[in-house]
Amino acid sequence: MLKEVTFTKTEIKTAGKPGKVSGEAPFKAIRTLYRANKWAGLLAFTVVLIWLFSSLVTLVGSQWFRTEIAKSEVSVTPISSEYLGKSLQEVMEENNLKSLRNFRYVDMDDKKYIQIKDTYNRLRYYEVNSGKKLTKGDQLYAAYLARYFTGDWSSAITLALVERFDEQYSAENRLLPVYKVSFHNSDATDVYVETEQSRLAAANTYTQRVLSNFTNIFPNGLWAGNAKFTVPGMVLLVFLMLVALTGFFLYALQWKPYKAAFSFNNYRQPAKHHRKAGLVFSLLLFAFAASGALHLFVKSNPDDSIRFIKNSVFTYDELKISTAELPWEATKAYNASVIGMPQGIFYQLFSKKENGQLHTDYINAATGEMLADGDLIYARYLANKFKAHKAKIDAGVSFSCCIPPDTIPDGTQLEEAGIMNTTHITDFNKDYDFANKRLPVVKVAYKSPIQLTYFIETASSRQAIRSTTLNRLEAGISSLFHADQLSGAVSKNTGTAGLFVALMALLFISLSGSIYYLKL
Secondary structure, three states, X not given: OOOOOOOOHHHHHHOOOOOOOOOOOOOHHHHHHHHHHHHHHHHHHHHXXXXXXXXXXXXXXXXXXXXXXXXXXXXXXXXXXXXXXXOHHHHHHHOOOOEXXXXXXXXXXXXXXXXXXXXXXXXXXXXXXXXXXXXXXXXXXXXXXXXXXXXXXXOOEEEEEEOOOOOOOOHHHOOOOEEEEEEOOOOOOEEEEEOOOOEEEEEEOHHHHHHHHHHOOOOHHHHOOOHHHHHHHHHHHHHHHHHHHHHHHXXXXXXXXXXXXXXXXXXXXXXXXXXXXXXXXXXXXXXXHHHHHHHHHHHOOOOOHHHOEOOOOEEHHHOOOOHHHOOHHHHOEEEEEEEEEOOEEEEEEEEEOOOOOEEEEEEEOOOOOEOOOHHHHHHHHHHHHHHHHHHHHHOOOOOOOOOOOOOOOOOOOHHHHOEEEEEEEOOOOOOOOHHHOOOOEEEEEEOOOOOOEEEEEOOOOEEEEEEOHHHHHHHHHHOOOOHHHHHHHOOOHHHHHHHHHHHHHHHHHHHHHHHHHHHO
Protein backbone atom coordinates (compact mmCIF):
# COMPACT_ATOMS: atom_id res chain seq x y z
CA MET A 1 0.00 0.00 0.00
CA LEU A 2 1.42 3.39 -1.01
CA LYS A 3 2.02 5.88 1.76
CA GLU A 4 0.63 9.37 1.15
CA VAL A 5 3.33 12.03 1.19
CA THR A 6 2.70 15.76 1.61
CA PHE A 7 5.06 18.72 1.17
CA THR A 8 5.16 22.17 2.69
CA LYS A 9 4.90 25.34 0.60
CA THR A 10 8.55 26.09 1.33
CA GLU A 11 9.61 22.66 0.06
CA ILE A 12 7.61 23.09 -3.14
CA LYS A 13 8.93 26.63 -3.70
CA THR A 14 12.56 25.56 -3.38
CA ALA A 15 12.21 22.22 -5.17
CA GLY A 16 13.27 23.52 -8.61
CA LYS A 17 16.39 25.31 -7.42
CA PRO A 18 19.76 23.55 -7.87
CA GLY A 19 21.43 22.66 -4.59
CA LYS A 20 18.11 22.57 -2.65
CA VAL A 21 17.37 18.88 -3.08
CA SER A 22 18.00 16.45 -0.22
CA GLY A 23 21.69 15.75 -0.19
CA GLU A 24 24.26 17.99 -1.85
CA ALA A 25 24.81 17.58 -5.57
CA PRO A 26 28.18 15.91 -6.16
CA PHE A 27 29.65 18.63 -8.33
CA LYS A 28 29.77 22.11 -6.77
CA ALA A 29 31.45 23.53 -9.87
CA ILE A 30 28.56 22.31 -12.01
CA ARG A 31 26.06 23.91 -9.61
CA THR A 32 27.94 27.20 -9.81
CA LEU A 33 28.03 26.97 -13.57
CA TYR A 34 24.29 26.25 -13.62
CA ARG A 35 23.54 29.36 -11.54
CA ALA A 36 25.82 31.51 -13.66
CA ASN A 37 24.26 30.16 -16.83
CA LYS A 38 20.81 31.06 -15.51
CA TRP A 39 21.62 34.77 -15.27
CA ALA A 40 23.79 34.79 -18.38
CA GLY A 41 20.92 33.05 -20.15
CA LEU A 42 18.58 35.86 -19.12
CA LEU A 43 20.95 38.36 -20.71
CA ALA A 44 21.06 36.20 -23.83
CA PHE A 45 17.26 36.09 -23.83
CA THR A 46 17.24 39.89 -23.67
CA VAL A 47 19.58 40.20 -26.64
CA VAL A 48 17.51 37.74 -28.66
CA LEU A 49 14.31 39.60 -27.77
CA ILE A 50 15.84 42.89 -28.93
CA TRP A 51 17.05 41.21 -32.13
CA LEU A 52 13.62 39.70 -32.81
CA PHE A 53 11.86 42.97 -32.10
CA SER A 54 14.31 44.85 -34.33
CA SER A 55 13.77 42.29 -37.05
CA LEU A 56 10.03 42.79 -36.80
CA VAL A 57 10.48 46.56 -36.99
CA THR A 58 12.73 46.18 -40.04
CA LEU A 59 10.29 43.80 -41.71
CA VAL A 60 7.26 45.96 -41.03
CA GLY A 61 9.05 49.10 -42.18
CA SER A 62 10.44 47.59 -45.37
CA GLN A 63 7.31 45.76 -46.44
CA TRP A 64 4.18 47.37 -45.01
CA PHE A 65 5.28 51.01 -44.83
CA ARG A 66 7.38 51.06 -47.97
CA THR A 67 7.22 53.93 -50.41
CA GLU A 68 4.81 53.47 -53.27
CA ILE A 69 6.88 53.60 -56.45
CA ALA A 70 5.12 54.13 -59.76
CA LYS A 71 8.11 52.94 -61.82
CA SER A 72 11.35 51.32 -60.70
CA GLU A 73 13.36 51.96 -63.86
CA VAL A 74 13.41 54.27 -66.85
CA SER A 75 11.67 52.88 -69.91
CA VAL A 76 13.80 52.55 -73.04
CA THR A 77 13.01 52.57 -76.76
CA PRO A 78 15.35 52.14 -79.76
CA ILE A 79 16.82 55.34 -81.16
CA SER A 80 16.73 56.18 -84.86
CA SER A 81 19.46 58.24 -86.54
CA GLU A 82 16.92 60.93 -87.48
CA TYR A 83 15.77 61.29 -83.88
CA LEU A 84 19.27 61.97 -82.56
CA GLY A 85 19.45 65.53 -83.82
CA LYS A 86 22.98 66.90 -83.63
CA SER A 87 25.82 64.42 -83.27
CA LEU A 88 28.04 64.33 -80.19
CA GLN A 89 30.86 65.84 -82.24
CA GLU A 90 28.68 68.76 -83.37
CA VAL A 91 27.60 69.49 -79.81
CA MET A 92 31.21 69.38 -78.59
CA GLU A 93 32.36 71.68 -81.38
CA GLU A 94 29.54 74.22 -80.88
CA ASN A 95 30.15 74.35 -77.14
CA ASN A 96 33.95 74.41 -77.39
CA LEU A 97 34.38 71.05 -75.60
CA LYS A 98 37.85 69.70 -76.32
CA SER A 99 37.46 66.48 -74.31
CA LEU A 100 35.07 64.46 -72.18
CA ARG A 101 34.94 61.39 -69.94
CA ASN A 102 31.67 59.93 -71.14
CA PHE A 103 28.31 60.68 -72.70
CA ARG A 104 24.83 59.19 -73.01
CA TYR A 105 21.30 60.21 -74.01
CA VAL A 106 18.51 61.05 -71.57
CA ASP A 107 14.86 61.99 -71.96
CA MET A 108 13.37 64.78 -69.88
CA ASP A 109 10.05 66.62 -70.30
CA ASP A 110 9.50 65.22 -73.80
CA LYS A 111 12.93 66.37 -74.95
CA LYS A 112 16.14 64.47 -75.59
CA TYR A 113 19.48 65.62 -74.23
CA ILE A 114 23.08 64.51 -74.52
CA GLN A 115 24.41 64.04 -71.01
CA ILE A 116 28.17 64.73 -71.11
CA LYS A 117 30.52 63.95 -68.23
CA ASP A 118 33.30 66.51 -68.48
CA THR A 119 36.92 66.18 -67.39
CA TYR A 120 35.96 67.48 -63.91
CA ASN A 121 33.37 64.68 -63.52
CA ARG A 122 30.49 67.16 -63.82
CA LEU A 123 27.39 66.13 -65.73
CA ARG A 124 26.32 68.66 -68.37
CA TYR A 125 23.17 68.51 -70.52
CA TYR A 126 22.78 69.69 -74.12
CA GLU A 127 19.51 69.63 -76.09
CA VAL A 128 20.10 67.42 -79.15
CA ASN A 129 18.28 69.61 -81.69
CA SER A 130 19.64 73.02 -80.73
CA GLY A 131 22.88 71.89 -79.06
CA LYS A 132 22.31 74.47 -76.32
CA LYS A 133 23.42 73.79 -72.75
CA LEU A 134 20.70 73.32 -70.13
CA THR A 135 21.34 75.47 -67.05
CA LYS A 136 21.36 73.41 -63.82
CA GLY A 137 20.67 70.40 -65.98
CA ASP A 138 21.74 67.77 -63.43
CA GLN A 139 19.44 69.14 -60.71
CA LEU A 140 16.56 69.37 -63.17
CA TYR A 141 17.15 65.80 -64.32
CA ALA A 142 17.33 64.56 -60.72
CA ALA A 143 13.98 66.21 -59.98
CA TYR A 144 12.51 64.74 -63.17
CA LEU A 145 13.70 61.21 -62.28
CA ALA A 146 12.31 61.45 -58.75
CA ARG A 147 8.90 62.55 -60.03
CA TYR A 148 9.01 59.91 -62.75
CA PHE A 149 9.74 57.09 -60.27
CA THR A 150 7.16 58.20 -57.69
CA GLY A 151 4.51 59.45 -60.09
CA ASP A 152 4.20 62.63 -57.99
CA TRP A 153 4.29 65.58 -60.42
CA SER A 154 2.67 68.20 -58.17
CA SER A 155 4.26 68.21 -54.71
CA ALA A 156 6.94 70.76 -53.88
CA ILE A 157 10.46 69.32 -53.63
CA THR A 158 13.93 70.19 -52.36
CA LEU A 159 17.19 68.70 -53.63
CA ALA A 160 20.53 67.90 -52.01
CA LEU A 161 23.59 66.24 -53.51
CA VAL A 162 24.76 63.20 -51.49
CA GLU A 163 28.42 62.33 -52.03
CA ARG A 164 29.00 60.04 -49.06
CA PHE A 165 27.02 57.47 -47.12
CA ASP A 166 25.33 58.41 -43.85
CA GLU A 167 22.76 57.02 -41.41
CA GLN A 168 19.81 57.81 -43.69
CA TYR A 169 21.56 56.70 -46.88
CA SER A 170 23.76 53.80 -45.77
CA ALA A 171 26.55 52.02 -47.63
CA GLU A 172 24.15 49.16 -48.36
CA ASN A 173 22.60 51.37 -51.05
CA ARG A 174 25.83 51.03 -53.09
CA LEU A 175 25.32 53.99 -55.43
CA LEU A 176 27.14 57.34 -55.21
CA PRO A 177 26.92 60.21 -55.92
CA VAL A 178 23.14 60.57 -55.78
CA TYR A 179 20.60 63.34 -55.31
CA LYS A 180 18.27 63.28 -52.34
CA VAL A 181 14.92 64.61 -53.52
CA SER A 182 12.59 65.40 -50.61
CA PHE A 183 8.87 65.59 -51.41
CA HIS A 184 6.74 67.90 -49.28
CA ASN A 185 3.77 65.54 -49.32
CA SER A 186 1.78 63.73 -46.64
CA ASP A 187 4.35 60.91 -46.46
CA ALA A 188 7.39 63.25 -46.45
CA THR A 189 8.98 60.96 -49.05
CA ASP A 190 12.72 61.05 -49.69
CA VAL A 191 13.88 59.65 -53.04
CA TYR A 192 17.52 59.08 -53.97
CA VAL A 193 18.37 59.03 -57.67
CA GLU A 194 21.60 58.45 -59.58
CA THR A 195 21.53 60.75 -62.61
CA GLU A 196 24.64 59.29 -64.28
CA GLN A 197 22.83 56.02 -64.98
CA SER A 198 19.20 57.18 -64.54
CA ARG A 199 18.65 54.88 -61.55
CA LEU A 200 16.44 54.83 -58.48
CA ALA A 201 18.86 54.30 -55.59
CA ALA A 202 16.46 54.33 -52.60
CA ALA A 203 13.15 55.69 -51.37
CA ASN A 204 11.64 56.01 -47.92
CA THR A 205 8.86 57.74 -46.05
CA TYR A 206 8.86 59.53 -42.71
CA THR A 207 7.62 56.36 -40.99
CA GLN A 208 10.41 54.31 -42.52
CA ARG A 209 12.99 56.84 -41.38
CA VAL A 210 11.67 56.69 -37.80
CA LEU A 211 11.85 52.89 -37.83
CA SER A 212 15.30 53.07 -39.41
CA ASN A 213 16.58 55.23 -36.54
CA PHE A 214 15.75 52.35 -34.19
CA THR A 215 17.21 49.55 -36.29
CA ASN A 216 20.36 51.59 -37.01
CA ILE A 217 21.38 50.79 -33.42
CA PHE A 218 20.55 47.06 -33.29
CA PRO A 219 20.75 44.86 -35.25
CA ASN A 220 21.65 47.01 -38.26
CA GLY A 221 24.42 48.74 -36.35
CA LEU A 222 26.14 45.37 -36.20
CA TRP A 223 25.11 44.10 -39.61
CA ALA A 224 26.03 47.24 -41.54
CA GLY A 225 29.62 47.09 -40.35
CA ASN A 226 29.49 50.38 -38.43
CA ALA A 227 33.03 50.85 -37.05
CA LYS A 228 31.88 52.06 -33.62
CA PHE A 229 29.95 48.79 -33.11
CA THR A 230 32.70 46.42 -34.26
CA VAL A 231 34.57 45.80 -30.97
CA PRO A 232 31.57 45.85 -28.55
CA GLY A 233 29.54 43.88 -31.06
CA MET A 234 32.17 41.18 -31.37
CA VAL A 235 32.52 40.99 -27.56
CA LEU A 236 28.74 40.61 -27.20
CA LEU A 237 28.53 37.91 -29.87
CA VAL A 238 31.44 35.93 -28.39
CA PHE A 239 29.71 36.16 -25.00
CA LEU A 240 26.51 34.80 -26.52
CA MET A 241 28.41 31.90 -28.07
CA LEU A 242 29.90 31.06 -24.66
CA VAL A 243 26.45 31.20 -23.05
CA ALA A 244 25.10 28.88 -25.76
CA LEU A 245 27.94 26.39 -25.35
CA THR A 246 27.56 26.43 -21.56
CA GLY A 247 23.82 25.91 -21.84
CA PHE A 248 24.26 23.01 -24.24
CA PHE A 249 26.85 21.45 -21.89
CA LEU A 250 24.46 21.66 -18.95
CA TYR A 251 21.25 20.64 -20.72
CA ALA A 252 22.76 17.85 -22.80
CA LEU A 253 25.52 16.43 -20.57
CA GLN A 254 24.85 17.50 -16.98
CA TRP A 255 21.08 17.31 -16.61
CA LYS A 256 20.97 13.98 -14.79
CA PRO A 257 22.40 15.28 -11.47
CA TYR A 258 19.52 17.76 -11.29
CA LYS A 259 16.51 15.88 -12.60
CA ALA A 260 15.68 14.77 -9.06
CA ALA A 261 15.10 18.41 -8.24
CA PHE A 262 12.05 18.36 -10.48
CA SER A 263 10.40 15.25 -9.00
CA PHE A 264 7.27 17.05 -7.79
CA ASN A 265 4.17 16.92 -9.93
CA ASN A 266 4.00 20.72 -9.94
CA TYR A 267 7.35 20.90 -11.75
CA ARG A 268 7.68 17.68 -13.72
CA GLN A 269 6.22 18.80 -17.06
CA PRO A 270 7.61 22.36 -17.08
CA ALA A 271 11.08 21.06 -16.27
CA LYS A 272 10.85 18.46 -19.04
CA HIS A 273 9.86 21.10 -21.59
CA HIS A 274 12.39 23.56 -20.21
CA ARG A 275 15.21 21.13 -20.94
CA LYS A 276 14.07 20.61 -24.53
CA ALA A 277 13.57 24.32 -25.05
CA GLY A 278 16.97 24.99 -23.50
CA LEU A 279 18.69 22.60 -25.89
CA VAL A 280 16.99 24.13 -28.92
CA PHE A 281 17.62 27.67 -27.69
CA SER A 282 21.31 26.94 -27.04
CA LEU A 283 21.78 25.61 -30.55
CA LEU A 284 19.89 28.50 -32.16
CA LEU A 285 21.68 31.05 -29.99
CA PHE A 286 25.06 29.66 -30.99
CA ALA A 287 24.09 29.65 -34.68
CA PHE A 288 22.80 33.23 -34.44
CA ALA A 289 25.86 34.51 -32.55
CA ALA A 290 28.36 32.65 -34.75
CA SER A 291 26.72 33.94 -37.93
CA GLY A 292 26.70 37.45 -36.48
CA ALA A 293 30.37 37.21 -35.56
CA LEU A 294 31.23 36.00 -39.07
CA HIS A 295 29.16 38.79 -40.60
CA LEU A 296 30.77 41.40 -38.36
CA PHE A 297 34.24 40.10 -39.17
CA VAL A 298 33.57 40.36 -42.90
CA LYS A 299 31.96 43.80 -42.57
CA SER A 300 34.87 45.07 -40.45
CA ASN A 301 36.63 45.41 -43.81
CA PRO A 302 34.23 47.82 -45.58
CA ASP A 303 33.26 47.15 -49.18
CA ASP A 304 35.36 49.58 -51.19
CA SER A 305 33.90 48.65 -54.58
CA ILE A 306 32.73 52.21 -55.20
CA ARG A 307 36.38 53.32 -55.41
CA PHE A 308 37.08 51.12 -58.43
CA ILE A 309 36.12 52.87 -61.64
CA LYS A 310 37.80 53.32 -65.03
CA ASN A 311 37.43 57.05 -65.67
CA SER A 312 39.24 57.83 -68.93
CA VAL A 313 39.42 61.13 -70.81
CA PHE A 314 38.74 61.21 -74.57
CA THR A 315 39.60 64.12 -76.85
CA TYR A 316 37.47 65.40 -79.69
CA ASP A 317 40.04 64.18 -82.25
CA GLU A 318 40.00 60.60 -80.87
CA LEU A 319 36.28 60.17 -81.63
CA LYS A 320 36.75 59.98 -85.39
CA ILE A 321 33.49 58.12 -86.07
CA SER A 322 30.55 60.46 -85.53
CA THR A 323 27.65 59.29 -83.37
CA ALA A 324 25.47 59.94 -86.44
CA GLU A 325 27.37 57.16 -88.24
CA LEU A 326 26.76 54.51 -85.58
CA PRO A 327 24.53 51.51 -86.54
CA TRP A 328 21.51 52.57 -84.50
CA GLU A 329 18.90 50.78 -86.59
CA ALA A 330 20.97 47.62 -87.08
CA THR A 331 21.63 47.19 -83.35
CA LYS A 332 18.28 48.64 -82.18
CA ALA A 333 20.26 50.51 -79.53
CA TYR A 334 18.48 52.73 -77.03
CA ASN A 335 21.59 54.46 -75.68
CA ALA A 336 25.35 54.83 -76.10
CA SER A 337 28.55 55.50 -74.21
CA VAL A 338 32.31 55.54 -74.80
CA ILE A 339 35.11 53.50 -73.20
CA GLY A 340 38.81 52.90 -73.68
CA MET A 341 40.91 49.75 -73.38
CA PRO A 342 44.14 48.41 -74.94
CA GLN A 343 42.29 47.36 -78.11
CA GLY A 344 41.26 50.97 -78.71
CA ILE A 345 38.48 53.46 -78.00
CA PHE A 346 34.98 52.09 -78.49
CA TYR A 347 31.41 53.28 -78.50
CA GLN A 348 29.12 51.11 -76.42
CA LEU A 349 25.65 50.65 -77.96
CA PHE A 350 23.08 49.34 -75.48
CA SER A 351 20.10 47.37 -76.75
CA LYS A 352 17.43 44.97 -75.56
CA LYS A 353 16.88 41.75 -77.49
CA GLU A 354 13.50 40.23 -78.30
CA ASN A 355 13.82 37.86 -75.34
CA GLY A 356 14.28 40.87 -73.04
CA GLN A 357 17.99 40.29 -72.45
CA LEU A 358 20.19 43.38 -72.41
CA HIS A 359 23.05 43.44 -74.90
CA THR A 360 26.01 45.74 -75.58
CA ASP A 361 27.81 46.16 -78.92
CA TYR A 362 31.29 47.70 -79.17
CA ILE A 363 32.04 49.92 -82.18
CA ASN A 364 35.61 51.12 -82.75
CA ALA A 365 35.60 54.92 -82.56
CA ALA A 366 38.41 55.16 -85.13
CA THR A 367 37.43 52.53 -87.73
CA GLY A 368 33.72 51.86 -87.15
CA GLU A 369 34.38 48.09 -86.88
CA MET A 370 32.44 46.00 -84.40
CA LEU A 371 34.42 44.08 -81.74
CA ALA A 372 33.16 40.53 -81.22
CA ASP A 373 32.52 39.66 -77.56
CA GLY A 374 33.46 43.21 -76.70
CA ASP A 375 31.52 43.24 -73.43
CA LEU A 376 33.31 40.13 -72.11
CA ILE A 377 36.70 41.45 -73.21
CA TYR A 378 36.11 44.82 -71.55
CA ALA A 379 34.86 43.15 -68.34
CA ARG A 380 37.97 40.97 -68.18
CA TYR A 381 40.16 44.03 -68.74
CA LEU A 382 38.44 45.95 -65.92
CA ALA A 383 38.55 42.95 -63.56
CA ASN A 384 42.27 42.50 -64.17
CA LYS A 385 42.81 46.22 -63.66
CA PHE A 386 40.84 46.34 -60.42
CA LYS A 387 42.49 43.13 -59.18
CA ALA A 388 45.95 44.64 -59.68
CA HIS A 389 44.82 47.86 -58.02
CA LYS A 390 43.48 45.94 -55.01
CA ALA A 391 46.76 44.03 -54.67
CA LYS A 392 48.68 47.32 -54.61
CA ILE A 393 46.36 48.76 -51.96
CA ASP A 394 46.67 45.63 -49.79
CA ALA A 395 50.44 45.89 -50.12
CA GLY A 396 50.31 49.49 -48.91
CA VAL A 397 51.13 51.02 -52.29
CA SER A 398 48.40 53.28 -53.67
CA PHE A 399 48.14 54.58 -57.20
CA SER A 400 45.45 56.20 -59.29
CA CYS A 401 42.89 53.77 -60.64
CA CYS A 402 42.78 55.86 -63.79
CA ILE A 403 46.41 55.08 -64.72
CA PRO A 404 46.73 51.43 -65.79
CA PRO A 405 50.08 49.90 -64.81
CA ASP A 406 51.92 47.88 -67.45
CA THR A 407 51.44 44.68 -65.46
CA ILE A 408 47.70 44.56 -66.13
CA PRO A 409 46.89 42.19 -69.02
CA ASP A 410 44.36 43.37 -71.58
CA GLY A 411 41.79 40.73 -70.66
CA THR A 412 42.10 38.59 -73.78
CA GLN A 413 44.86 36.40 -72.35
CA LEU A 414 42.71 34.21 -70.12
CA GLU A 415 45.35 31.68 -69.11
CA GLU A 416 47.92 34.32 -68.18
CA ALA A 417 45.33 36.29 -66.24
CA GLY A 418 44.12 33.19 -64.36
CA ILE A 419 40.52 33.66 -65.51
CA MET A 420 38.39 30.50 -65.51
CA ASN A 421 35.20 31.89 -67.05
CA THR A 422 33.32 35.07 -67.91
CA THR A 423 29.52 35.16 -67.77
CA HIS A 424 26.81 37.76 -68.42
CA ILE A 425 24.48 38.34 -65.44
CA THR A 426 21.20 39.97 -66.42
CA ASP A 427 19.08 39.00 -63.40
CA PHE A 428 19.77 38.92 -59.67
CA ASN A 429 20.55 35.48 -58.26
CA LYS A 430 22.04 33.83 -55.16
CA ASP A 431 25.59 34.76 -56.20
CA TYR A 432 24.69 38.34 -57.11
CA ASP A 433 21.58 39.41 -55.24
CA PHE A 434 19.25 42.41 -55.32
CA ALA A 435 21.28 44.30 -52.70
CA ASN A 436 24.01 44.97 -55.26
CA LYS A 437 21.74 47.32 -57.27
CA ARG A 438 23.71 47.25 -60.54
CA LEU A 439 22.50 45.31 -63.58
CA PRO A 440 23.51 43.99 -66.02
CA VAL A 441 26.99 42.91 -64.93
CA VAL A 442 29.65 40.50 -66.13
CA LYS A 443 30.91 37.82 -63.74
CA VAL A 444 34.67 37.24 -64.02
CA ALA A 445 35.77 34.16 -62.03
CA TYR A 446 39.45 33.59 -61.25
CA LYS A 447 41.27 30.38 -60.51
CA SER A 448 42.33 30.96 -56.91
CA PRO A 449 42.14 29.25 -53.49
CA ILE A 450 39.60 31.83 -52.30
CA GLN A 451 37.46 31.55 -55.47
CA LEU A 452 37.99 35.22 -56.29
CA THR A 453 35.18 36.63 -58.43
CA TYR A 454 34.55 40.10 -59.81
CA PHE A 455 31.18 41.42 -60.94
CA ILE A 456 31.76 44.26 -63.41
CA GLU A 457 29.21 46.80 -64.62
CA THR A 458 30.63 47.60 -68.04
CA ALA A 459 28.07 50.36 -68.73
CA SER A 460 29.61 52.51 -65.98
CA SER A 461 33.10 50.94 -66.06
CA ARG A 462 32.72 50.12 -62.37
CA GLN A 463 33.34 47.21 -60.06
CA ALA A 464 29.95 46.15 -58.70
CA ILE A 465 31.35 43.78 -56.07
CA ARG A 466 34.42 41.67 -55.36
CA SER A 467 33.51 38.28 -53.90
CA THR A 468 35.46 35.47 -52.23
CA THR A 469 34.55 32.17 -50.56
CA LEU A 470 34.29 33.96 -47.20
CA ASN A 471 31.91 36.58 -48.63
CA ARG A 472 29.64 33.93 -50.11
CA LEU A 473 29.67 31.85 -46.91
CA GLU A 474 28.83 34.89 -44.81
CA ALA A 475 26.04 35.99 -47.16
CA GLY A 476 24.47 32.53 -47.18
CA ILE A 477 24.54 32.12 -43.41
CA SER A 478 23.49 35.66 -42.44
CA SER A 479 20.52 35.51 -44.81
CA LEU A 480 19.01 32.92 -42.45
CA PHE A 481 19.17 35.24 -39.44
CA HIS A 482 18.96 38.79 -40.76
CA ALA A 483 15.48 40.14 -41.37
CA ASP A 484 16.64 42.71 -43.94
CA GLN A 485 17.91 40.00 -46.25
CA LEU A 486 14.92 37.77 -45.61
CA SER A 487 12.39 40.53 -46.15
CA GLY A 488 14.21 41.74 -49.25
CA ALA A 489 13.78 38.33 -50.79
CA VAL A 490 10.04 38.43 -50.12
CA SER A 491 8.22 40.58 -52.62
CA LYS A 492 4.61 39.56 -52.01
CA ASN A 493 2.47 40.37 -49.00
CA THR A 494 1.68 36.69 -48.43
CA GLY A 495 5.35 35.86 -48.02
CA THR A 496 5.85 38.87 -45.80
CA ALA A 497 2.92 37.82 -43.61
CA GLY A 498 4.41 34.33 -43.25
CA LEU A 499 7.76 35.74 -42.17
CA PHE A 500 6.00 38.12 -39.77
CA VAL A 501 4.12 35.20 -38.15
CA ALA A 502 7.36 33.21 -37.83
CA LEU A 503 9.13 36.09 -36.07
CA MET A 504 6.12 36.65 -33.79
CA ALA A 505 6.23 32.96 -32.85
CA LEU A 506 9.91 33.22 -31.96
CA LEU A 507 9.17 36.35 -29.96
CA PHE A 508 6.40 34.57 -28.01
CA ILE A 509 8.59 31.53 -27.32
CA SER A 510 11.44 33.71 -26.07
CA LEU A 511 9.15 35.74 -23.81
CA SER A 512 7.40 32.70 -22.34
CA GLY A 513 10.72 30.93 -21.90
CA SER A 514 12.25 33.88 -20.05
CA ILE A 515 9.23 34.11 -17.72
CA TYR A 516 9.50 30.43 -16.82
CA TYR A 517 13.27 30.73 -16.58
CA LEU A 518 12.91 33.28 -13.77
CA LYS A 519 10.89 30.76 -11.74
CA LEU A 520 13.69 28.17 -11.66
